[in-house]
Amino acid sequence: MKNWGFKIPDSRTLDLDKEDLKLYNKIVEKVPSARRCIMCGMCSATCSAANHTNFNFRLVHHKFRMGMFESLASELDKCMLCGKCRMLCPRGVNTRAVIYNMRIILDNMYYKNI
Amino acid sequence: MENKKTVLVIGAGPAGISAAKSLANDNISVTVLEKEDTFGGNINNWAKLFPNFKDAGEVKSSLIQNFVNNQNIKIVYNKKVTELKKHNQKWIANTSDGEVFESDAAILSTGFKVFDAQYKEELGYGIYPNVITSVEFEKMYKNGKILTVQGSVPKKIAFLNCVGSRDEKVGNHYCSRICCIAAVKQAIEFKELYPQSEAFIFYMDIRMAGQFYEELYRKSQEKHGVVYIRGRISETSSTIDKKVQIKAEDTLAATPLRMTVDMLVLMIGVEASKSTTILSKQNNIDGPYGFAKSKDIHTADNYSNENGLFLAGSCKRPLTLTETIADGKSAAISVVEYLKQTK
Numbered sequence: 258m259k260n261w262g263f264k265i266p267d268s269r270t271l272d273l274d275k276e277d278l279k280l281y282n283k284i285v286e287k288v289p290s291a292r293r294c295i296m297c298g299m300c301s302a303t304c305s306a307a308n309h310t311n312f313n314f315r316l317v318h319h320k321f322r323m324g325m326f327e328s329l330a331s332e333l334d335k336c337m338l339c340g341k342c343r344m345l346c347p348r349g350v351n352t353r354a355v356i357y358n359m360r361i362i363l364d365n366m367y368y369k370n371i
Numbered sequence: 372m373e374n375k376k377t378v379l380v381i382g383a384g385p386a387g388i389s390a391a392k393s394l395a396n397d398n399i400s401v402t403v404l405e406k407e408d409t410f411g412g413n414i415n416n417w418a419k420l421f422p423n424f425k426d427a428g429e430v431k432s433s434l435i436q437n438f439v440n441n442q443n444i445k446i447v448y449n450k451k452v453t454e455l456k457k458h459n460q461k462w463i464a465n466t467s468d469g470e471v472f473e474s475d476a477a478i479l480s481t482g483f484k485v486f487d488a489q490y491k492e493e494l495g496y497g498i499y500p501n502v503i504t505s506v507e508f509e510k511m512y513k514n515g516k517i518l519t520v521q522g523s524v525p526k527k528i529a530f531l532n533c534v535g536s537r538d539e540k541v542g543n544h545y546c547s548r549i550c551c552i553a554a555v556k557q558a559i560e561f562k563e564l565y566p567q568s569e570a571f572i573f574y575m576d577i578r579m580a581g582q583f584y585e586e587l588y589r590k591s592q593e594k595h596g597v598v599y600i601r602g603r604i605s606e607t608s609s610t611i612d613k614k615v616q617i618k619a620e621d622t623l624a625a626t627p628l629r630m631t632v633d634m635l636v637l638m639i640g641v642e643a644s645k646s647t648t649i650l651s652k653q654n655n656i657d658g659p660y661g662f663a664k665s666k667d668i669h670t671a672d673n674y675s676n677e678n679g680l681f682l683a684g685s686c687k688r689p690l691t692l693t694e695t696i697a698d699g700k701s702a703a704i705s706v707v708e709y710l711k712q713t714k
């Protein structure tokens with residue numbers, strides 16, 4: 258086993274030891290239903306914004322959960338908060354509230370100093 | 372008075388116990404041969420059962436009612452059957468200590484064994500002390516604590532599904548069916564013991580195909596905050612302080628992932644027990660992966676292709692405890708049908 262060569266390329270790698278998963282808890286406090294997401298992709302399949310852009314709410318939600326915050330702020334700007342996704346979600350996730358609260362946190366992280 | 376019919380039941384796990392009780396109830400004389408010095412089989416490895424967290428000991432107690440002190444049931448312990456053969460319409464079982472048992476019909480209820488995680492060397496079981504199996508987790512939980520080898524409460528624990536199942540590399544293409552729900556159960560038990568700690572489950576698919584399983588999965592997310600990561604762990608290594616470093620892909624984000632956990636629990640799969648394989652082969656009723664093959668999975672699942680030899684429980688395939696107990700009864704009904712025909 259010692260020769261297996263356990264090496265992980267540093268860039269591009271999601272490092273769950275470093276990333277702050279605790280930020281997601283702030284979303285969960287406000288929107289407990291977020292935790293129930295099973296990443297089925299119904300929301301992103303029906304998404305109004307996805308008709309015109311490459312916006313993917315499922316992926317943005319997932320990346321936020323795993324602490325991959327890069328470029329999420331500008332991604333979220335593509336959402337119109339129309340709420341169509343919420344009408345379909347089989348786990349009753351309050352998707353709009355998740356988006357809204359992610360925006361608040363990310364805006365504070367990325368835009369406050371501009 | 373007409374001669375009492377006799378049936379040999381091989382294995383005193385849940386399937387064998389349940390079959391023996393039903394047969395005894397029909398006034399058939401049953402001899403149960405058990406290779407261990409006690410009954411219960413794999414149920415002895417569980418602390419609490421999914422999906423309702425019922426105490427496994429309690430379930431066992433109610434299962435063995437009318438089993439141990441039944442005048443129609445003779446239980447013989449430490450009897451490992453090495454040969455089972457039909458001879459002149461009788462079933463003859465030879466045991467490793469040279470004893471011979473004879474009967475009108477026989478039930479194979481030789482059950483399963485768990486996958487030996489050391490075959491998946493890249494996961495570090497047997498090399499890194501904080502990599503444990505789901506069976507060991509269960510044992511620890513029975514004693515009330517989940518602790519690392521250093522004796523501390525894990526701040527982060529990860530469960531890895533499908534170890535030894537759905538894996539061509541170990542020759543098992545099938546799904547073991549019980550490990551997904553067992554992982555959900557154990558993650559909840561862990562979070563209830565240590566709410567401040569974090570629990571992660573690495574999975575390929577979450578298979579919740581039983582009553583209340585999906586609800587439990589949902590509860591583990593909503594109430595306990597168990598985090599599910601879609602991706603199979605490719606390899607592990609150890610840090611200097613004996614933590615376990617994990618390498619996987621977060622396939623939902625198409626991103627390589629690494630993390631360090633205090634403990635890794637391997638959800639080991641279900642395989643045919645040695646006796647199952649040996650005794651099925653002797654009677655040409657062996658199926659894929661060394662399990663015993665039933666005559667027809669839909670309509671004659673307790674029959675084998677060998678007249679008078681019946682199958683009960685997880686010697687056929689991975690089953691839940693609920694299914695196993697029901698299957699034992701079902702096998703008994705088939706035996707009664709058969710004995711009536713043979714007169």
Ligand code: SF4
Nearest residue numbers: 294295297298300346
């Ligand atoms: S539809 Fe609901 S459960 Fe499915 S990915 Fe979207 S938020 Fe998650």
Ligand code: SF4
Nearest residue numbers: 304336337339340342
């Ligand atoms: S609320 Fe946003 S994510 Fe949901 S459907 Fe509308 S645009 Fe898409």
Ligand code: SF4
Nearest residue numbers: 533536546547550551
């Ligand atoms: S039940 Fe789940 S963990 Fe077990 S083999 Fe099947 S998919 Fe894998």
